[in-house]
């Protein structure tokens with residue numbers, strides 16, 4: 001069994017009109033547990049293929065082309081339900097400007113070229129890091145190499161699973177939730193076998209950020225809250241500045 005849990009979103013995917021409260025609660029708790037223990041989760045059945053096709057690419061060059069990314073967003077309140085927030089729509093409200101000015105959510109395409117036969121000592125494809133925003137949606141091909149750190153600090157493979165989206169928590173979400181959710185370190189290694197080294201690796205990372213003006217402090221209210229703990233107050237756009245620091 002995979003170290004990273006697989007959560008089935010069939011009963012409360014994006015295009016299910018009347019999501020039952022119990023289904024949302026069940027998926028939400030699985031999601032919230034995965035994010036608080038592992039920091040990563042594979043989501044399956046988030047959107048059926050017929051629905052994706054309704055958003056196919058048109059003349060304007062936007063739309064579904066095999067991997068639907070933009071239609072998957074934190075709009076379903078599963079996490080808010082699973083974390084037992086007072087306002088289950090709180091996270092959606094803090095991300096209301098995605099794809100509009102005032103929000104730095106970004107889709108990044110990653111291309112890892114084929115590798116030379118002689119590698120530099122300790123060469124890897126992408127060094128150890130954690131992501132900086134709220135959550136990251138990752139679509140990887142079948143080449144493999146992605147690894148995530150477990151609780152013991154050891155790296156375990158995040159093996160690609162067909163038709164899933166891999167989602168992980170970023171630093172800002174860890175700070176915001178007072179470490180209830182974990183921003184887990186990850187990296188991409190060079191495949192062991194010669195054959196896979198001879199093919200490039202591609203992935204798509206959709207880095208979700210809160211709106212720039214959202215104040216990341218003690219705004220999260222839990223149904224059964226017992227403490228008045230406060231996170232450091234920073235603005236949502238800090239995640240974007242952190243990104244520049246990471247890239248430099």
Ligand SMILES: O=C(O)CCC(=O)C(=O)O
Nearest residue numbers: 110131140146188203205
């Ligand atoms: O390419 C991958 O699988 C991981 C990419 C990643 O972790 C990142 O860009 O932050």
Ligand SMILES: [Fe+2]
Nearest residue numbers: 129130131186
């Ligand atoms: Fe990453």
